Amino acid sequence: MRHLPTHTQVVVVGAGQAGLSVAYFLQRFQLEPGVDFVVVDRGPTTGGAWQHRWEALTLGSAHRVADLPGMSELGLSFETADHHRPAKDVVEEYYRAYEEHYGLHVFRPVEVMSVFNRGADLIVNARVPDEHDPDYREEIVTRLLVNASGTWRTPFVPYVPGIRSFTGEQFTTNTYASAEHFRGMSVIVVGGGTSAIGFLLELEGVAADLAWATRRPVEFNDDEKLSMEGGVRAVAEQDAAARAGRPLPSIVHGTGIAKTRRIAAGIERGLLVPRPMFTRVEPEGVRWPDGSFTHADAIIWATGFRPELRHLAPLRLHNIGGGVTVANGAVESDPRIFLAGYGPQASTIGASRAGRAVARQVIASL
Secondary structure, three states, rough: OOOOOOOEEEEEEEEOOHHHHHHHHHHHHHOOOOOOEEEEOOOOOOOOHHHHHHOOOOOOOOOOOOOOOOOOHHOOOOOOOOOOHHHHHHHHHHHHHHHHHHOOOOOOOOEEEEEEOOOOEEEEEEEEEOOOOOOOOOEEEEEEEEEEOOOOOOEEOOOOOHHHHHOOEEEEEHHHOOHHOOOOEEEEEEEOOHHHHHHHHHHHOOEEEEEEEOOOOOEEEEEOOHHHHHHHHHHEEEHHHHHOOOOOHHHHHHOOEOOHHHHHHHHEEEEEEEEOOOOOEEEOOOEEEOOOEEEOEEEEEOOOOOOHHHHHHHHOOOOOOOOOOOOOOOOOOOOEEEEOOOOHHHOOOOOOHHHHHHHHHHHHHH
């Protein structure tokens, strides 16, 4: 880990899909990586949030991973990658090759703790490794900031009466490690998205008992790939919410779940049949709307994520409704801040042109 530059024109926070896409286009627009713009990432290695996902998750069972812009120049594509290998390993390898090929000079592990004003400048306060001081900080003075920190560290768990009384174990998508941990246990999986379904399929035959609860009906898409119509609708809903500064809706709510052969088989054998959300958590299980009770040793909350923006709190970007008003990646209340991978850019559906759009706005603002 080398020392961070003290001054730059643009700081990009996060080296996942969104951050690397923006960095690629900033370089294409003649900014020099590590000098004119600096990319920092808190992960110990490449791959963005994918490096933290569980071992059993493969490209074949995950949402489609979009290629980064210019990846074809390396002769790489996630479409032709090995879909049986752990997704975390494939993405890590491809992103490493991409960063090296384009010389993006990502600084890691660097955790941005806060971003604040010092006169007209933005100050990025970051924790960096130091053998003598675990809380050692460095600062970067910058004109503009592109936040691409994603959502992985901010899982959303809905409030349910009694949730704190549960004496079993509770997990979220980002704390799930392997099905083996749940061997012989009674498990309830909550959530109507791909992660929840993946957990159920992995836990079948490992957990002693499984139950699936969803807050809204699950819409299965008969096409094995997400329909274009559903994708466009989901992106439009995200864009409208971001422009209005409202909390962002679920992408899956707009696209539905692609009914692959594996999922169709799970439905047929009665595994993937959700129950309406339980009304209460009790010390040893959950109470359903009909009054019945199910014992549980563990609850897995696969109920989505929220954008990770806590480090931007000193800038007071949130509006009265609690959201951030964003149009095409630019924050309305502070023209120096751009959110990449936010709203309609947050999924592979809407990310193809997002990096270029944000990078163009950054260049126009310099």
